[in-house]
Structures are given as C-alpha cells and as structure tokens.
Amino acid sequence: MAGFRSEFLRVLDERGFIFQCTDPAGLDALAQAGGLVAYVGFDCTADALHVGNLVSIMMLRWLQRTGHRPIVLVGGGTTKVGDPSGKDESRRLLSDEDIAVNKRGILRSLQKFLDFGEGGALLVDNAAWLDELRYIPFLRRYGRHLTVNRMLTFESVRQRLEREQPLTFLEFNYMVMQAYDFLELARRYGCRLQMGGSDQWGNIVCGIELAHKTDRITLYGLTSPLITTASGAKMGKTAQGAVWLDDNKVSPFAYWQFWRNTEDADVGRFLRLFTELPLDEIRRLEALEGAELNEAKKILAYEATRLCHGAEAAERAARAARAVFEGAGDGLEGLPVVAVSRARLAQGVPVVELLTRAGLAQSLSEARRLIRNGGARLDGRKVEDERLVVTLAMVGAEGLKLSAGKKRHVLIRAES
RNA sequence: GGAGGGGUGGCCGAGCGGUCAAAGGCAGCAGACUGUAAAUCUGCCGGCGUAUGCCUACGUAGGUUCGAAUCCUACCCCCUCCA
Numbered sequence: 001m002a003g004f005r006s007e008f009l010r011v012l013d014e015r016g017f018i019f020q021c022t023d024p025a026g027l028d029a030l031a032q033a034g035g036l037v038a039y040v041g042f043d044c045t046a047d048a049l050h051v052g053n054l055v056s057i058m059m060l061r062w063l064q065r066t067g068h069r070p071i072v073l074v075g076g077g078t079t080k081v082g083d084p085s086g087k088d089e090s091r092r093l094l095s096d097e098d099i100a101v102n103k104r105g106i107l108r109s110l111q112k113f114l115d116f117g118e119g120g121a122l123l124v125d126n127a128a129w130l131d132e133l134r135y136i137p138f139l140r141r142y143g144r145h146l147t148v149n150r151m152l153t154f155e156s157v158r159q160r161l162e163r164e165q166p167l168t169f170l171e172f173n174y175m176v177m178q179a180y181d182f183l184e185l186a187r188r189y190g191c192r193l194q195m196g197g198s199d200q201w202g203n204i205v206c207g208i209e210l211a212h213k214t215d216r217i218t219l220y221g222l223t224s225p226l227i228t229t230a231s232g233a234k235m236g237k238t239a240q241g242a243v244w245l246d247d248n249k250v251s252p253f254a255y256w257q258f259w260r261n262t263e264d265a266d267v268g269r270f271l272r273l274f275t276e277l278p279l280d281e282i283r284r285l286e287a288l289e290g291a292e293l294n295e296a297k298k299i300l301a302y303e304a305t306r307l308c309h310g311a312e313a314a315e316r317a318a319r320a321a322r323a324v325f326e327g328a329g330d331g332l333e334g335l336p337v338v339a340v341s342r343a344r345l346a347q348g349v350p351v352v353e354l355l356t357r358a359g360l361a362q363s364l365s366e367a368r369r370l371i372r373n374g375g376a377r378l379d380g381r382k383v384e385d386e387r388l389v390v391t392l393a394m395v396g397a398e399g400l401k402l403s404a405g406k407k408r409h410v411l412i413r414a415e416s
Numbered sequence: 417g418g419a420g421g422g423g424u425g426g427c428c429g430a431g432c433g434g435u436c437a438a439a440g441g442c443a444g445c446a447g448a449c450u451g452u453a454a455a456u457c458u459g460c461c462g463g464c465g466u467a468u469g470c471c472u473a474c475g476u477a478g479g480u481u482c483g484a485a486u487c488c489u490a491c492c493c494c495c496u497c498c499a
Contacts, residue, residue, distance in 0.1 A: 231454075257452075264453050291451040325452055366445080369460060373446040387466080405446060 006031035008066040012222075014279060015272040017059055019198045019225040022208060027220045030192060031068065038063055038193035038222075039071035039185055041126075041178065041200075043078060044098075047105035048249055050242035051258070052235060055224045055273060057113050059195050060121070064114055070121040071191055072110055074103050077130030078177045099127075109245040112308055122189065126181045145213040146176060146206070154202035175203045182207030186219055193220045227273070230265035245308050251336035252309040256317035257407060259301035267296050275303035324401075324409050332401060332411055339415040340395075348389040351376065351402075354412060360404035370404055377403040 004010040004024070008031045012018050021027060030036055040056045042049060049057065060070040076099050107116075107123055114121040151157060154175065182204070185191035194204045204221035211219045227235040243258050244250045250258075262270055268286030271277060277285075277299070285296035298318065305314035320334025338358045340349060352367035355376060361367035368386045370376045376383040378390070379401050392414060394400055400412040 261452060264451090267453090291453090293453075294451055297451095297453080321452080361445090363463065365463060365465085366461085368465085370446065373460060375446040407452060 004028050006066075008036065008063060008068060011062050011066060012059060015062075016269060017055065017062075017224050017273065019223045020201055020221075021223075022205065022221040023218075026218065027193065027222065030220070031066075034067060036063070036068040036193060037071060037189055037191040038068065038195055039073050039124075039182075039191050040195050041073040041075055041078070041181065042106055043075040044102040044106065046242075047102045048244045048246035049106055049109040050244045052227075052242065053109075054245070055227055056196060057110065058273060059222075059224060061113050064121060069119075070114055071185060071189060072107075072114070072121060072123050073181060073185065074106055074123065074125050076103060076125040076127030078126055078174060078181070105246065112245070112310070124185070124189075126177070126184070129184050130177060130180075142176075142180060142210065142214065145210055146179070150209075151175060151206070154206070156199070156202055175206050178203040179207035179210045182219060183211045183214065186211055186215070186217060192218075193222060195222045195224070198223045198226050230263045247309055247313070252305055252313040253317045253320050253334055253336055253409075255308060256301045256305045256314065256321060259304045260297050260321065261407070262297055262300060264293055267293060267300060271296070271300050271303075275300060275307070277303060320409075332399065335401070335409050335411040337399070337411045337413050338402075339413050342392065342414050342416045345390070345392040345395055345414050348391050351378070351383055351388045351390055352386060354390055354402060355404065358402055358410040358412070360402065360408055360410060375405045377401075 004013055006028050009018075009024070009028050038060075040060055042053060042056075060072065063070045103125065110116075110121075110123075116123060151172070156175070157172065182191070182194050194200075194207060196204060201221070201223050204223065208219045208221055211217050229235060243255065245255075247255075259270070259274075268282060271282045271285060272279070275282075285299060288296050298321075301321075302314050302318050305317055309317075316331070316334035318334075319329065319331030321331075322328040323331035324335070336358075338354075340354070340357070351371070352361070352364045355361040355367035355370065356364055360376075361370055367376070371383050371386040374382055378388075378394070380403070390400070390412070395412055395414045397414075399414075401409055402412050403409045
C-alpha cells in the first residue's frame with residue numbers, strides 16, 4: 001500500500017499505524033484535498049486514558065499535525081451500553097456522574113497530545129444525540145438499513161456466539177449506536193473518517209454502510225494493528241494494571257521507566273508509533289545491538305514521556321533514572337515523592353508502613369514479604385529487619401530513597 | 417415450564433466431611449544471571465502479626481456435625497438439552 005500522496009497517510013503508513021483501510025486510494029485523495037475531519041471514539045469507562053489508547057491518540061495527533069481536524073468522541077452515551085468487542089463479560093453500567101468525571105479525566109489526558117484551541121481538535125460526547133433517541137422513529141429510520149444477518153457476521157458478535165457466552169441485546173446494539181455516531185458526526189461536522197483499533201473494524205464498517213444507505217455519502221475507515229509486545233503481551237498492561245497517561249495515576253518517572261523497559265525487539269516499532277522522531281533517526285537507533293540498544297530505549301523513554309508529560313518532566317525522569325541506575329549525579333528529586341509529616345516521622349514510622357504508603361507494597365504482609373525476599377532497600381542498603389522503624393533523622397532534609405526491587409523507587413520526604 | 421450440569425483465591429482449574437488458606441498452571445512480586453531486555457533458575461504469592469496465634473475466604477442465607485469448600489434445605493446466577 002505504498003505510495004500515498006497525502007502527507008497524513010504517508011506518515012501513518014511509514015510509521016506502522018495502518019492495519020486496514022476501507023478505501024486507501026479514496027481516502028488518500030480526500031486527505032490530499034485537505035481539511036479532512038476524522039474521529040476516534042473513546043469509551044468513558046475510566047477517568048483517564050492509558051497506553052493502550054496511545055496508538056489512536058497518536059493517529060489523531062498526526063492528523064492534526066498534517067493539517068487536518070481531529071474529533072475526539074467520548075462515549076457518554078455508548079458507555080451506557082457497553083462495547084462487546086472486549087469479548088469478556090458484559091461491562092458494568094456506569095452512572096451519569098461517573099461518566100461526567102471520566103469525561104473530564106479523558107480530556108485531561110488528551111490535552112497533552114492535541115490542541116483543542118480555536119479551530120483545533122473537538123471533543124464531542126455522543127450522549128448529545130444518543131440520550132434522546134426515540135426508539136420507534138430510530139428503528140423506522142435506521143433499523144431498516146441494518147440487517148441482523150450482517151451484524152451476526154461481525155467478529156465481536158461471532159466470538160461471543162462461538163464461545164457460547166451471552167451477548168445481550170443491549171450490547172448487540174452497541175454497534176448500531178457506534179454506526180449512528182459516525183453518521184451523526186458526518187452530518188454535524190463533516191467528519192469523513194473514523195479511526196480505531198483493529199477490533200473496531202466491524203463497528204466502523206457498519207457506520208460507513210449506514211451512512212451510505214441513508215445519506216448517500218462515502219465515509220472511510222482506518223484501523224491500526226493491535227499492539228502487543230514481542231512476547232505477546234497486550235501493550236500497556238503491567239503489574240498494577242494499565243499504564244495511565246495521567247501523572248496522578250502513573251508518575252512521569254514510572255512512565256519513563258515503562259518505556260525504558262521495552263523489550264529489545266519492540267524498540268524500533270515503538271519509536272515509530274510512540275515518538276515523533278524522524279524515520280532515519282529511528283532506523284539508526286533500532287540498528288543498535290546488544291547493550292547499545294539501551295541508548296535507544298532511553299531516547300524512546302524520553303520522547304514518549306515528553307509527549308505525555310512535557311519536556312521538563314521527561315528531563316527530571318531521565319535524570320532520576322541516571323541517579324538511581326547509574327549512580328550519576330543527584331537527580332533523586334525526579335522520583336515520585338511520598339510526603340510524610342514531620343510529627344509522624346518524629347515518632348518513627350515502621351518501614352512496612354512506609355512501603356505500603358508509597359505504593360510499593362499493597363499490604364503490610366506484602367511489605368514484610370518483600371523484606372524477607374531481600375527486595376526492600378533504604379538509600380540503597382538492604383533492609384534486613386522487617387520491624388525497622390524509620391525516623392526523622394534517617395529521612396533528613398534531602399529525603400530518603402525507598403526501593404522495592406531494582407526498579408521501583410520512591411523518595412520519602414518529611415513535610416511539616 | 418420439564419430434565420440435567422455447574423458457580424472455588426486476579427484468571428484457568430483440582431478438591432468432594434477433618435491432615436484445606438485450599439493441588440497444579442498462568443499472571444504478579446522478589447532474588448540469581450544479564451544490558452533497567454529476552455530466556456532460564458530459585459523463593460514468595462488472602463489479611464493482621466514477634467508468634468507453632470487470630471481473622472476473613474470456596475455463589476447467598478440457614479441447617480446437620482465435635483468438625484463443612486466438601487452433607488442437607490431454600491434462594492440467586494450461569495450453561496446444556498427438551499417443550
């Protein structure tokens with residue numbers, strides 16, 4: 001599918017964003033003409049986005065950078081229905097309040113990547129039209145164009161049926177809602193393209209077909225490959241769950257570390273997808289071998305963190321990493337800080353409690369185990385006694401580095 | 417509506433009156449080896465805890481028993497077949 005003429009598709013293609021496209025040539029021409037409006041939908045099930053959403057976000061970012069207009073559709077309405085594509089069990093239904101909170105968080109995550117200023121990216125909530133949809137008129141107008149035969153062939157549905165897991169009518173309607181969203185966005189904002197992960201293909205196509213039948217307009221769909229790590233794990237899921245793009249949930253230091261720990265085989269691919277470095281630079285970096293490749297990982301970590309948290313935070317994270325892992329300089333202030341009151345420290349705080357508070361262990365028992373396994377350290381020295389009590393003097397003015405294993409570190413600070 | 421099967425720790429999955437905080441696998445955490453990689457090996461892996469100690473847990477609620485994840489009753493949920 002080489003030879004795109006529009007900058008937008010060329011970039012996406014070269015960087016590995018394209019999995020399927022309904023009509024590459026047609027879309028290319030449209031993009032070439034300029035002023036393309038495209039959207040990606042995010043559901044509202046959490047109060048932030050995570051690394052798993054990053055591919056879509058980067059596609060929107062490139063869209064904007066190459067002179068087009070991104071629309072972010074949050075599923076305030078569809079979240080009330082629940083996407084069956086996840087193939088797990090039905091999702092829990094959220095209240096309006098949850099959804100409102102989540103929407104704000106999602107916007108917060110996105111603002112770092114997209115410009116929502118005048119004439120820029122648009123944030124739209126499909127509750128605007130879905131909430132007041134009237135059943136009979138809707139069925140008469142759109143239901144006639146959608147055949148169950150067709151819908152049953154979609155992957156998301158087929159999987160459920162084959163696995164003999166229940167698929168409720170409510171969920172079955174998800175794709176209808178999403179199809180209608182596309183149509184509605186086309187009407188309201190002239191949106192012509194929907195992008196998403198490869199699991200969204202069926203839903204996207206459904207919208208394209210609907211729009212063609214009702215409004216006789218041609219819409220386009222573009223999906224990105226499902227990103228897994230070289231060893232097959234789903235991207236962006238780690239120990240504590242998702243790697244969030246929100247610095248309140250995942251510190252810039254932890255975010256930087258996430259990228260730094262990329263598997264060798266993924267470095268090139270991730271540089272293309274998750275940074276904006278020029279391709280020849282990336283080719284040079286991914287050609288590095290053995291331990292040299294670590295340099296590429298640091299650059300990946302820096303660039304990815306910069307996009308998400310800004311240059312300054314990325315810098316601090318990089319410095320903290322150098323201090324912690326290479327013993328170079330004092331960049332410890334870049335570590336996530338856990339503040340403990342002076343008064344508390346004056347009385348003495350058990351290390352196990354500190355470990356738990358710092359999020360390095362989930363319970364006191366786990367903290368204890370960590371110590372028994374020899375994984376807990378204070379300023380680099382192994383904690384031998386699980387009953388150890390940390391005092392104000394130990395923390396000092398500089399703070400005290402508390403570590404769980406080689407990779408998780410936190411700075412304990414006294415606070416008045 | 418009828419008949420049958422099933423609900424066990426984050427997931428899968430054994431257990432079917434005591435020796436069960438519950439085999440095994442996956443995931444996770446830590447240690448060793450390395451390059452903050454991968455692979456491999458070792459340990460840990462409900463909570464509280466100085467503790468051979470206590471608490472919570474095998475769908476829910478009761479009951480039988482010295483003792484129940486295991487037996488009985490009711491209820492809820494899921495699946496299969498029949499109508």
